Amino acid sequence: MQREYSLIINGEQVAGGRGTFDVINPATEEVVSACPYATVEQLNDAVDAADEAFKTWQYSSDAERKQALHRIADGIEANAAELAEIIVKEQGKPMFLAQAEVGGAVAWTRYTADLEIPVEVLEDSDNKRIELHRKPLGVVGSITPWNWPLMIAVWHIMPALRTGNTVVCKPSGLTPLNTIMLAEIISKEVPAGVMNLVTGESGIGSAITGHEKIRKIVFTGSTPTGQAIMRNAAGNLKRLTLELGGNDAGIILPDADVNAIAEGIFQTAFLNMGQTCAALKRLYVHETQYDQVCDKLVELANAQSVGDGMAEGTTFGPVQNKDQFDLVKDLVDDARENGASVLCGGQPLEGKGFFYPPTIVANVTDDMRIVTEEQFGPTLPVIRYSDVDDAVERANSCDVGLGGSVWSSDIEGAQKIAQRLECGTAWINGHAEVLPHAPFGGCKMSGFGVEFGQEGLLEYTVPQTLNINK
CATH class of the missing domain: 3.40.309.10 (Aldehyde Dehydrogenase; Chain A, domain 2)
Known part of the structure; x- marks a missing residue:
């Protein structure tokens, strides 16, 4: 029996407001499964839930977030066989490569869990102490591609959660099923609203990138789409990490x-x-x-x-x-x-x-x-x-x-x-x-910002200088 897939909004599994669309197996051209099709209103609900959850999640302790990510890694590991099979059927890669993708997702999640968020002391004199802190940004919008759908979702989502942000993810409509399952796993380990997922193509992506309550967009994909995101994100000066096309x-x-x-x-x-x-x-x-x-x-x-x-x-x-x-x-x-x-x-x-x-x-x-x-x-x-x-x-x-x-x-x-x-x-x-420990990103029209390592982690934060007069 084919399993059903749902949107994840405020910790609940929700049917798509626009019905469903078919996910196609590229090896057979047959339907893998129906996928929920979200409305823009449902996206707004997801952002509102993430925005509300941020009010408390931002104050969660380092230890709490680390433990949550390790539990998520446990969940990915426990569902590794099913995740790999879904990846093969919707993305097309050979099973050994899908298994490597799932294994990499587990390892990346654990590595990110154990990263430290530094507090840098800039001055500590008799009269003054100045510290540089890192604070979470708010709601992070993640838009992922179809080539490494599970791995890249992990790259986007885990540092966002580790640094105290909340997430609304939109996976590619070509390969959404494994990312839905990932969101289900994450949702079990974090408070309602911290992790949200919507699927669908027409209008959803642009609504995410222009949404006034989303403070950062992480996007992996083509340069023209990255340019459109940058234009659309200008309204509230969103932070951006854009990993765009390459011709290496x-x-x-x-x-x-x-x-x-x-x-x-x-x-x-x-x-x-x-x-x-x-x-x-x-x-x-x-x-x-x-x-x-x-x-x-x-x-x-x-x-x-x-x-x-x-x-x-x-x-x-x-x-x-x-x-x-x-x-x-x-x-x-x-x-x-x-x-x-x-x-x-x-x-x-x-x-x-x-x-x-x-x-x-x-x-x-x-x-x-x-x-x-x-x-x-x-x-x-x-x-x-x-x-x-x-x-x-x-x-x-x-x-x-x-x-x-x-x-x-x-x-x-x-x-x-x-x-x-x-x-x-x-x-x-x-x-x-x-x-996971080596920053990765592009220059010229391949985008800006980096992922991975502490440098990548800090892209999900805003610096705050604390100037203390003793």
Whole structure:
């Protein structure tokens, strides 16, 4: 029997005021479940509940919040199998990757629980003591995407709760079910109104970003949507953390051991079928190694088992939705028509589901759409270069800057190159790795603000200087 899903408003499970909409399995194109469709009035109810709950939750003790987050982690852990299955069915990723997402959500929640909120002493003299405190902001609006739906919801929600804020979350309408279950788990461990969730598309997102009672928006998604949020949030000068689009470049230096790095390059380019903001999306390879790199990547791509994430042995799932599937197809076709060489993949699989195999595209030029646009899918353009300085300039030529990487046997030399990349995180001999203790965010049109670690935690607070005259 299919379970029912509800909105979470003021600690209660509530039916959607606009009925339901269908959540589709990208591997089968069949309906996973009906999802409640909220009205703007129900969003207002959720914000009012969060605003009321904040009046007391903001004064909860550090110990109380830490214990609540650890209980939430326990709840995620206890429901890990069901959460992973829901993720596979609505998002499409293989089961092993969904299990890793659930495990990461548990670990991130526990790490966030144990973070400290510092009180900094600026002066302590005979006559005066000045302290810098951090206070919660109020109601936080979280808008999450469809690629890592559980993990990113945890990234948004847990630091908000840890710092004494209340939350209204709106997950993507493509993958809302696991986030609803997360909200149910959280709601059992915090007072009514501290955690609220609404689902639906038309009008809900803009109502959240413009709502006068919401003090901060955390958004992970596209740059155009981030720009719209920033405009809409101006009314009450909301705080913003925007983790927007990326078109991450990787540069392989001529001294790199191709056999040693090929697996890492492939896995970080095609992580989650390439549907990861910080995946490697443009690979610059020195002309002396170009053919060898292409051959190794093709070998790794051809070794993947593409199929339904619920099937045993699947290593590579579908693209999550038809719009993204069509975009990937269009970008590869455009590259092919403009003279690029599609070395493997390059055509959708026949039958049901949005299946597009891992695709390596060679002999591309910087002006092709597959290079200038973020593919956010299972294809990687491999770009030839002859001069390292030129490769750095070309890597920096786009208007986004989320991540970048340098691959080399010379760590010191690679570090000098990596520090020249215009991006929020630069990896050496790796890519796309995010860690709970390492701040992560973008520059240029990839957004602003950081997540993770104490720096990310403090983004959910406002500083208050306490000036004490003795």
